Amino acid sequence: MSSSTPPGADDGPPTSAPSIAPSSSDPKQPVAIICLGMAGSGKTTFVQRINAHLHTKKKPPYVINLDPAVLNVPFDSNIDIRDSIKYKEVMSQYNLGPNGAIMTSLNLFATKIDQVVSLCEKRALPSPETGSKGVDHILVDTPGQIEVFLWSASGQIILESLASSFPTVIAYVIDTPRTSSTSTFMSNMLYACSILYKTKLPMILVFNKTDVQSADFAKEWMTDYESFSEALNNDPHNTQFGAQDSGDDGLAGSGYMGSLLNSMSLMLEEFYSHLSVVGVSSMTGQGVDEFFEAVKVKAEEFRRDYAPELERKRKEAGEQKEKRREKEVDKLMKGMNLEKDKNKPGEDDEEGEPGDEIEILSSVDSDEGEGMEDDDDGDEDGLQARYQEQLGKNDTLAEEASFAKYIYSSQR
Numbered sequence: 438m439s440s441s442t443p444p445g446a447d448d449g450p451p452t453s454a455p456s457i458a459p460s461s462s463d464p465k466q467p468v469a470i471i472c473l474g475m476a477g478s479g480k481t482t483f484v485q486r487i488n489a490h491l492h493t494k495k496k497p498p499y500v501i502n503l504d505p506a507v508l509n510v511p512f513d514s515n516i517d518i519r520d521s522i523k524y525k526e527v528m529s530q531y532n533l534g535p536n537g538a539i540m541t542s543l544n545l546f547a548t549k550i551d552q553v554v555s556l557c558e559k560r561a562l563p564s565p566e567t568g569s570k571g572v573d574h575i576l577v578d579t580p581g582q583i584e585v586f587l588w589s590a591s592g593q594i595i596l597e598s599l600a601s602s603f604p605t606v607i608a609y610v611i612d613t614p615r616t617s618s619t620s621t622f623m624s625n626m627l628y629a630c631s632i633l634y635k636t637k638l639p640m641i642l643v644f645n646k647t648d649v650q651s652a653d654f655a656k657e658w659m660t661d662y663e664s665f666s667e668a669l670n671n672d673p674h675n676t677q678f679g680a681q682d683s684g685d686d687g688l689a690g691s692g693y694m695g696s697l698l699n700s701m702s703l704m705l706e707e708f709y710s711h712l713s714v715v716g717v718s719s720m721t722g723q724g725v726d727e728f729f730e731a732v733k734v735k736a737e738e739f740r741r742d743y744a745p746e747l748e749r750k751r752k753e754a755g756e757q758k759e760k761r762r763e764k765e766v767d768k769l770m771k772g773m774n775l776e777k778d779k780n781k782p783g784e785d786d787e788e789g790e791p792g793d794e795i796e797i798l799s800s801v802d803s804d805e806g807e808g809m810e811d812d813d814d815g816d817e818d819g820l821q822a823r824y825q826e827q828l829g830k831n832d833t834l835a836e837e838a839s840f841a842k843y844i845y846s847s848q849r
């Protein structure tokens with residue numbers, strides 16, 4: 438068993454985030470729906486349900502499974518991380534535990550996210566050549582260990598890459614029956630708040646499993662502070678912690694838990710106003726139409742508010758990159774003693790012919806440009822060529838299969 442360090446296990450994936458043509462504000466682009474949620478909240482069942490719903494509407498989506506550890510996926514996915522990365526092999530090859538292996542698998546996958554995005558882009562628009570009608574939605578199922586995806590560099594790169602090309606919406610799936618106490622409800626809301634803060638993408642709260650318990654209580658708590666406060670007062674758990682500090686006068690909610698939850702509820706009012714909330718049963722399909730209405734609203738919000746901000750950031754990053762490049766070139770020129778005043782053409786024919794400077798500059802320019810995008814271009818030329826060859830073929834399904842083989846062979 439090898440204990441070599443896995444690529445990017447600690448620092449995230451080995452490549453930088455890919456630069457993708459800005460197109461997420463284009464109204465014709467499909468909406469990417471990223472399903473996130475705590476383990477067992479019903480993400481996979483939810484993706485299965487909305488996938489089936491779109492199929493019945495004759496609008497099949499493009500489906501991506503990003504969970505490398507799942508045994509069975511109950512829907513057909515167009516891109517499945519498991520086709521290209523063998524989770525168990527990653528675990529034994531790098532001597533990792535389950536979470537480390539999921540993170541490493543995601544890191545390996547993230548190195549090729551630009552190719553995943555270009556496959557999605559190819560499928561997004563109708564193509565008379567392949568007979569593809571295009572898609573309106575891209576569904577992404579994520580690993581059960583939400584923090585592994587959300588707080589890893591690769592998760593960030595995958596999200597940013599998708600949001601650079603498509604209007605992207607987070608569907609945060611919540612297990613409603615397990616969120617019915619005020620403290621679990623508040624914990625879940627704080628988690629949702631941290632996701633919103635981390636991803637900076639529009640979010641829909643999906644209260645799942647409404648066939649077991651209705652989500653009305655949650656909607657009420659989010660819109661009416663008084664009703665949450667009342668529920669707090671009626672929850673015996675909240676009086677148990679720290680109640681003696683406040684005199685233990687028997688008043689419900691007098692413990693620190695009660696007052697903490699009360700303050701947090703007030704603080705989160707502003708956060709709630711930015712969310713869409715829907716109750717869904719992935720089992721029965723109840724609430725799915727309402728979910729897609731919310732997707733429309735959030736996609737519009739993405740185009741209106743988020744896309745310009747993304748564009749501004751991309752521009753800023755481009756300018757900084759250009760500045761860095763100029764600085765490096767300047768340093769290089771100084772180092773090689775090639776500043777204009779010291780190296781006038783014809784002054785010393787041994788040292789430099791007229792035009793040398795341009796040659797050096799252009800070679801620096803091209804090295805730098807490519808180096809910023811992909812450090813190991815040279816190594817990957819052959820693989821890239823193979824992949825391009827595959828991309829040239831018209832059959833998209835064959836492309837996806839060969840992409841899977843390609844990415845797998847490139848990690849070995």
Ligand SMILES: Nc1nc2c(ncn2[C@@H]2O[C@H](COP(=O)(O)OP(=O)(O)OP(=O)(O)O)[C@@H](O)[C@H]2O)c(=O)[nH]1
Nearest residue numbers: 475476477478479480481482581645646718719720
């Ligand atoms: N009653 C009911 N059960 C549900 C619903 N949605 C999911 N479940 C059940 O909840 C359990 C977990 O569902 P999954 O879809 O595997 O949840 P997940 O979040 O994808 O799980 P991980 O990816 O393993 O974290 C399964 O037993 C599902 O049958 C629902 O709407 N109603």
